[in-house]
Amino acid sequence: xxxxxxxxxxxxxxxxxxxxxxxxxxxxxxxxxxxxxxxxxxxxxxxxxxxxxxxxxxxxxxxxxxxxxxxxxxxxxxxxxxxxxxxxxxxxxxxxxxxxxxxxxxxxxxxxxxxxxxxxxxxxxxxxxxxxxxxxxxxxxxxxxxxxxxxxxxxxxxxxxxxxxxxxxxxxxxxxxxxxxxxxxxxxxxxxxxxxxxxxxx
Amino acid sequence: xxxxxxxxxxxxxxxxxxxxxxxxxxxxxxxxxxxxxxxxxxxxxxxxxxxxxxxxxxxxxxxxxxxxxxxxxxxxxxxxxxxxxxxxxxxxxxxxxxxxxxxxxxxxxxxxxxxxxxxxxxxxxxxxxxxxxxxxxxxxxxxxxxxxxxxxxxxxxxxxxxxxxxxxxxxxxxxxxxxxxxxxxxxxxxxxxxxxxxxxxx
Numbered sequence: 139x140x141x142x143x144x145x146x147x148x149x150x151x152x153x154x155x156x157x158x159x160x161x162x163x164x165x166x167x168x169x170x171x172x173x174x175x176x177x178x179x180x181x182x183x184x185x186x187x188x189x190x191x192x193x194x195x196x197x198x199x200x201x202x203x204x205x206x207x208x209x210x211x212x213x214x215x216x217x218x219x220x221x222x223x224x225x226x227x228x229x230x231x232x233x234x235x236x237x238x239x240x241x242x243x244x245x246x247x248x249x250x251x252x253x254x255x256x257x258x259x260x261x262x263x264x265x266x267x268x269x270x271x272x273x274x275x276x277x278x279x280x281x282x283x284x285x286x287x288x289x290x291x292x293x294x295x296x297x298x299x300x301x302x303x304x305x306x307x308x309x310x311x312x313x314x315x316x317x318x319x320x321x322x323x324x325x326x327x328x329x330x331x332x333x334x335x336x337x338x339x340x
Numbered sequence: 341x342x343x344x345x346x347x348x349x350x351x352x353x354x355x356x357x358x359x360x361x362x363x364x365x366x367x368x369x370x371x372x373x374x375x376x377x378x379x380x381x382x383x384x385x386x387x388x389x390x391x392x393x394x395x396x397x398x399x400x401x402x403x404x405x406x407x408x409x410x411x412x413x414x415x416x417x418x419x420x421x422x423x424x425x426x427x428x429x430x431x432x433x434x435x436x437x438x439x440x441x442x443x444x445x446x447x448x449x450x451x452x453x454x455x456x457x458x459x460x461x462x463x464x465x466x467x468x469x470x471x472x473x474x475x476x477x478x479x480x481x482x483x484x485x486x487x488x489x490x491x492x493x494x495x496x497x498x499x500x501x502x503x504x505x506x507x508x509x510x511x512x513x514x515x516x517x518x519x520x521x522x523x524x525x526x527x528x529x530x531x532x533x534x535x536x537x538x539x540x541x542x
Contacts, residue, residue, distance in 0.1 A: 191371040207383050278366035297370040
């Protein structure tokens, strides 16, 4: 009789322990869900913009954004260890986008040829003041594509308004001073080439 | 002169200013994109569906990983067994230890000097071990006995002959057996006769 009671009490203790464990697990999962939802709410736009800056296509940018948050889900148990979620997400987004861009480029014919890109830019007519801005934007985009990668990457990340030079540096794994100098050089090159285009038209 | 230079620089700057403005505007627009409406909801829905899939998939993945690991271990073990180098079979043939034993007559004649030399030589012989000859097996040690080796050309020919002429083969085999028996009997009789003669001589 005593033994039976002991077994029953130990069984109920085990059951209680199991329930507590599953409850703890559930609450942890809920906390993770909330954390992911908060990250999505706060940073999905930034992630999207980073992806768009690298890929220049809305659909690809959205795919990359989804992929980034799926990666976050995979590391959900370590979310508490992340010190700066914004930079962390930006870094993941950049990596995924660059990876995708490389794959896409491998499938397409090379668009790295600078002179070809500049020829396309030169063929764009500039005249009407109302369309001038759009055309300049198109030329600048082509000119950016023709920049060397070392200058292009910090430049396009710095065009994202949410990104500070410090964050750009953290994403690219370089010094903040390097980001500033590269952006400066990239802008200088762009301005010179834009002046050539505008001057040749004007 | 200096004022002219200043003027020209100012002119250049005023010329460049609109370019700067154009560039800034173009760069500001470069990444100022908005995702399609409902991006957050789409991401969260995707994340949740993936989250539901993960536990079910993890069991399957663990099982598959376990199977793969077991298969790898088995293959490695088999590979290691079959490629194990043949053991060196050291034939422990008792090599005769050469000891110099001078005849008793000489020893007595020469006295203690000869005996000392003999003892020294015996010690030397026992110190220098004669390495036994090493016999290396022809092929790797096989797990099965008799070892499953392919039949030789003669054996194959024999098998073919037995298949073609089974009655002849049986006859030949029985004749061979009888012949061997006779040879054995003769040998036994000869041994018996020699032992008898030795006893008679004694």
